[in-house]
Amino acid sequence: MAALGDTIQQTHASLEAAGIPDARLEAELLLTSVLNVPRHRIYAFQEQELTPEEANLLEGLLERRLRREPLAYILGHKEMYGVDLTVGPGVMIPRPETELLVERCLFLGMMRMHEGEMVIAEAGTGSGGISINLAIHLPAARVYATELSEEALKIAETNIRMHNVQDRVTLLRGDLLVPVTEPVDLIVANLPYIPADRIATLQPEVQREPREALDGGPDGLDVIRRLLRQSLHKLKRTGVMVLEIDPEQAQPLTEDALALFPGAAISIEQDLASLDRVFVMELGGATA
Numbered sequence: 206m207a208a209l210g211d212t213i214q215q216t217h218a219s220l221e222a223a224g225i226p227d228a229r230l231e232a233e234l235l236l237t238s239v240l241n242v243p244r245h246r247i248y249a250f251q252e253q254e255l256t257p258e259e260a261n262l263l264e265g266l267l268e269r270r271l272r273r274e275p276l277a278y279i280l281g282h283k284e285m286y287g288v289d290l291t292v293g294p295g296v297m298i299p300r301p302e303t304e305l306l307v308e309r310c311l312f313l314g315m316m317r318m319h320e321g322e323m324v325i326a327e328a329g330t331g332s333g334g335i336s337i338n339l340a341i342h343l344p345a346a347r348v349y350a351t352e353l354s355e356e357a358l359k360i361a362e363t364n365i366r367m368h369n370v371q372d373r374v375t376l377l378r379g380d381l382l383v384p385v386t387e388p389v390d391l392i393v394a395n396l397p398y399i400p401a402d403r404i405a406t407l408q409p410e411v412q413r414e415p416r417e418a419l420d421g422g423p424d425g426l427d428v429i430r431r432l433l434r435q436s437l438h439k440l441k442r443t444g445v446m447v448l449e450i451d452p453e454q455a456q457p458l459t460e461d462a463l464a465l466f467p468g469a470a471i472s473i474e475q476d477l478a479s480l481d482r483v484f485v486m487e488l489g490g491a492t493a
């Protein structure tokens with residue numbers, strides 16, 4: 206049986222040979238999962254050997270990863286904005302870009318804190334990360350989180366309970382804003398926005414994620430446009446909408462939004478790669 210230090214090296218080498226980026230980090234995370242210890246601890250036991258059970262477990266996890274199953278599905282969890290979320294096949298893995306939506310909503314929520322309770326709707330909640338973060342950080346917020354996928358609903362429910370926000374996050378099964386029965390101050394969504402013909406060109410790991418979490422139709426905007434139309438009847442006159450988008454969608458989405466909400470103030474924010482990523486529409490009483 207090899208010592209832990211050698212096992213890390215071998216795991217790293219196998220992942221690297223398969224062309225997996227961040228192979229060293231992934232090797233460490235697989236070992237961390239097998240040994241059930243924090244990552245820094247694996248370096249304290251370099252000379253220790255894995256038990257046969259641990260070695261078998263590692264082999265199984267490594268095989269799954271070499272078949273390009275996403276690491277987060279193998280580990281069973283992923284962090285979003287400091288909140289640990291259960292994830293698994295059937296739900297979209299939270300992405301770092303989506304933390305920008307959380308940040309923007311927290312800023313808006315804090316600016317409006319003096320106005321008392323804030324009602325928020327998140328359409329397409331997936332594993333629940335956006336809604337859970339908003340409930341944790343905005344004590345005056347009540348959040349409706351909608352979702353169509355049964356598997357995602359189950360995972361979101363687990364996460365909402367795990368973070369003990371079930372009193373302020375109401376999970377609703379249904380299409381976008383249809384199940385939301387009261388006007389809201391803030392609509393936030395990271396909906397499917399990838400143009401359908403681009404999906405086959407994405408990394409194999411991404412293609413293991415649910416199609417209904419990715420596919421936004423011919424130009425990627427089908428679902429977002431429906432959300433905009435539904436918002437006409439659900440967003441308060443002083444409301445705000447915050448959406449994650451593909452950089453190519455900033456211009457057409459702005460035009461569509463202004464056609465429906467003339468006078469709205471629209472801004473586009475960039476992600477860490479300087480790509481247009483967050484669409485923000487503030488009504489400020491300027492709409493129908």
Ligand SMILES: C[S@@+](CC[C@H](N)C(=O)[O-])C[C@H]1O[C@@H](n2cnc3c(N)ncnc32)[C@H](O)[C@@H]1O
Pocket residue numbers: 296297298299300303328329330331332333334335351352353354357379380381394395396397398417418419428
């Ligand atoms: C891109 S994923 C994002 C999930 C989560 N908000 C996140 O950021 O990790 C989009 C989610 O929207 C859900 N979805 C797609 N169409 C929907 C619809 N018409 N109504 C409600 N949810 C929908 C998908 O099932 C998926 O969970």
